[in-house]
Amino acid sequence: MEPKNYWKETARCGALVGLLLAVSFLLETRMMLAGSFGVYVLEWIVAVGLHYYLLQRFSRSYSLGFDAEEGFSFGRGYGFVLSVSAVAGVVLGVVQYLYLNLFLGYANYTERVAAVFTDMLARDGGVPASMQAFVAQAIGMIETAPAPSFLGTIWSGVFSSLLFGLFFGLIVAGIVARAPRPFGEETNEE
Helix, strand or coil: CCCCCHHHHHHHHHHHHHHHHHHHHHHHHHHHHHCCHHHHHHHHHHHHHHHHHHHHHHHHHHHCCCCCCCCECHHHHHHHHHHHHHHHHHHHHHHHHHHHHHHHCHHHHHHHHHHHHHHHHHHCCCCCHHHHHHHHHHHHHHHCCCCCCHHHHHHHHHHHHHHHHHHHHHHHHHHHCECCCCCCCCCCCC
16 A cells, blocks of 8 residues: 655655755856866765765655555655656756856856856867867857756756666665565564
8 A cells, every 4th residue: 555645755855855956056056167177076976975865765764654565666666766856856947947047147157157168178278279160169159058948947957857866766766675575574484
């Protein structure tokens, strides 16, 4: 028997994971715009670890709501992780849209990203002559990129969160799954 609070639990867990991802996005954006790529990578690794930890913790907690007689299937665990990831992606997408469009301004954001990449390339000894036209075109495309729509940004957040959920869900669901034990914890071994 599945607990009746599936959607409530999914929304609560998804909101918490979404807040983690949103804070990670804000930190990563600030670090990228400051040109701190070493710290950026470290923060990303920590965020991925916390993301996995939260998905596993929430899935284990949810699985404990099922009796030993019924067990907790791999599919049920995987579905829970994907549902939590989808909700987290919506939270992430909303925060991304608000931050990039209302707080920073999308034109300002793309201009700063292009400046960071230009400075980074200049520091590393420049670009080979054969690549200069390509790099100039790529930076020009960054500067003139149109702002994504609200729904496009939310879809992007959901998609990226679901990618992590698809991968992490395989691991988490395998760990929290347990076979039904219709006769309790007793074994027939002597």
